[in-house]
Amino acid sequence: MHSTISAKKDILKIYEEVRAQTQFLCEPLEIEDFVVQPVMDVSPLKWHLGHTTWFFETFVLKPNVKGYKEFHPKYPYLFNSYYISAGDRWSRENRGQLTRPTVKEVFEYRSYVDDHMNNYLGVRQIDDQTSEAVILGCNHEQQHQELFLYDIKRILGDNPLYPIYRETPKPISGSNTKKNWLNIEEGIYEIGFQGEGFHFDNEEGLHKVYLHEYQIASGLVTNGEFIEFIKDGGYENHMLWLSEAWDWVNENKVNAPRYWKHEDGGDWWHYTLGGYEPINPDEPVCHVSYYEADAFARWKGCRLPTEQEWEVACNTFSFQVSKEMNFVEARNFKAISLVDYSFLGNVWEWTSSPYTPYPYYKPPAGALGEYNGKFMVNQMVLRGGSYGTPESHIRPTYRNFFHPHLRWMFSGIRLAKHIE
Known part of the structure; x- marks a missing residue:
């Protein structure tokens, strides 16, 4: 640190x-x-x-x-x-x-x-x-x-009055929600923090990784895409779910992302910090667990990126990121549809990587050594920040982590796939 x-x-x-x-x-x-x-x-x-x-x-x-x-x-x-x-x-x-x-x-x-x-x-x-x-x-x-x-x-x-925390801007019109596949070549890449400035201890241990050639989506999975997953019986198809995830779905009767409700007329609505509103199909899906992200990726014939793949892709295409990034300073207080690749801000992106120490990692001495290292078990890494993250707080090497069943945080999905 x-x-x-x-x-x-x-x-x-x-x-x-x-x-x-x-x-x-x-x-x-x-x-x-x-x-x-x-x-x-x-x-x-x-x-x-x-x-x-x-x-x-x-x-x-x-x-x-x-x-x-x-x-x-x-x-x-x-x-x-x-x-x-x-x-x-x-x-x-x-x-x-x-x-x-x-x-x-x-x-x-x-x-x-x-x-x-x-x-x-x-x-x-x-x-x-x-x-x-x-x-x-x-x-x-x-x-x-x-x-x-x-x-x-x-x-x-969870209050039936759906109180408004803050009035939020209307959805951005005309945003480009079309995605393509970004190609990352096979090679050896450096992972971890280097240079000047603040960073957490869990980002330390600059090290090399070998990555096979892969592709990563240029944008986040949208509400509309996730609705198609639901319509296709995604929550009822046990073949899409990890065993522990399938138990979680059934024990908790999960059938949609957190805060989603299916109204009588057939439309999906959700609670946002701006109140209860119809779901915009072009906005990124939010409040999904790792279990749901993994099942959705399987349904699409894809997978979640590893955290190493995510970091390399973010660094490779960082020049494409515009000032339109959705951090807390934008005061949207929700995930929004953006033209750029949205690697940073908007929603945290689940990776398939367990939260473990990097090579050479050593937690600091004393009480502050308990900040990160003691949690390196049974959790999955998320990358990129969200609409609740201060812009000055995030960087491509930042490693967030949560248990795979949690979804009250601002979490979403970016897909990846192997090169056939």
């Missing part, structure tokens, strides 16, 4: 911008929205606010500011997530049971830590190690900003 930013004013500016973005995401919400936890994977929104603040208090202020006094002695217990080295913590599945601290008190906690961070970053000389901790904290908060959107959509999307 490295950064080349060391100037005080630059670090303070980054910190303030990131914290302001979190505040922006909170603006449309009511107090009641901050306290709900419908399932274990969804954290109450006030917990995200407290946890990201705890991170700066624990890893920046307490080790570096002499005489710093914690805002509340129990907050480290409540807002620690999975950092065993940092002490005991409240159980994840019970976060929604806590009516206290109140939302107001959590915002006061944020203000308290912000005041101390502004004073510390603005007037003191920051060493490289502390600088890296601050930048890591900012990237950590950006991750939680995206989780914040996943969670508020899960909270509002």
